Amino acid sequence: MEVRVLFFARSRELAGASEATLSLQPGSTTAALMPHLLEQFPQLSELGTSFVLSLNQEYLAPGEAQPLKAGDEVAVIPPISGG
């Protein structure tokens, strides 16, 4: 199944793209995302642990594993600095 991945700020600069499509095994959870992303965009490792993920515009807690379905939207969210 395919999920849409958005990159922002430093993660966008490291990935060299603002979005990508990930093909995952059906039944995959959000735990599968970073291993796949690091494979496709090795520079993302420079983020270290300084990021969180969102799933369909809701933040995921670090370590939280949610089931994924086709068409889901995920974002890589470096430390925010709005305002």
Add this chain to the structure above:
Amino acid sequence: MEVRVLFFARSRELAGASEATLSLQPGSTTAALMPHLLEQFPQLSELGTSFVLSLNQEYLAPGEAQPLKAGDEVAVIPPISGG
């Protein structure tokens, strides 16, 4: 000596005037003010204790007696309600 007295808000309505001139004995203090004002404007007694006085645009503490000189400006200040 003459001092200028200003009335505001409820004190102005009770006195029926926005200002007055008081003639006082040289050497008078601010303690002399209300007795003289109540004589000239008996309606002011309706204020009760709900007012303070100012001398040359500085508040006087209740019971505070400051020396007066000719040309001083005094005001009768009911409970304020700015803002």
Add this chain to the structure above:
Amino acid sequence: MAADRAVLREGRCYAEVTPDPLHLQRLVELVVDDGAGAFATFTGTTRNTFQGKKTERLEYEAYVPMAAKKLLELCQQACARWQLCGAAIAHRTGVVHVGEASVVIACSSPHRRDALEACHWAIDELKATVPIWKKEFFEGGEVWKENEE
């Protein structure tokens, strides 16, 4: 005849008492500073109700020169207590209809906490110390308001 308005300026401080309508944008422009990253404002307006009754209007009266002096002191105290680029306060006198502004406060600072705290303190302090009075005209009567401070 006593003056019906006063404007006092000192350093980063601005204080005004005026019978003219107040404009928020004008007060903000008085505290603009390229060193400021934060602007906090407070505007007090006439509400449409008073203790459950319909308000027709408010009328403000001021001891103009002393009120302007106290407003300036207020700004100066705010600048001494917080790190501000600027502080400006204007209070209106005369009739202030529902929806119109009676007081506008604008503070600017490099970092947000100073402007926000100074602005909040300023309106509280104004209500406690500045010789200005408000009379409420409502359905069925009129009364001189007294601040709780």
Add this chain to the structure above:
Amino acid sequence: MAADRAVLREGRCYAEVTPDPLHLQRLVELVVDDGAGAFATFTGTTRNTFQGKKTERLEYEAYVPMAAKKLLELCQQACARWQLCGAAIAHRTGVVHVGEASVVIACSSPHRRDALEACHWAIDELKATVPIWKKEFFEGGEVWKENEE
């Protein structure tokens, strides 16, 4: 192509993410209410210095739909927690030069404490929760800022 702006409205709440310049007066007009006696606003602007160096500009990037959603939730939480007539927040994206506004918040309420407290809370909460990023461009470099919250 992803949308570069979003506006969400719900009841007394208004949230906007936009690349266009922000105007304080417009946000205030969104929270006008005859039942309001108090209006509090916060404006964040680009300052001219960053850690002692001259700032050339800031550039903001947003996860637009999620940022708009989080800004609306922020307004809704403020309305639930304080007695507000209205709450409106707009955040700008793209280049924000020195002196220009990056964020404007406006809250209105019957009594002053609610608008003042809600406004202060809102900017603190925005900095902690809304997916927007700021890059500082200064003399000699550029860096992605990280809020302390």
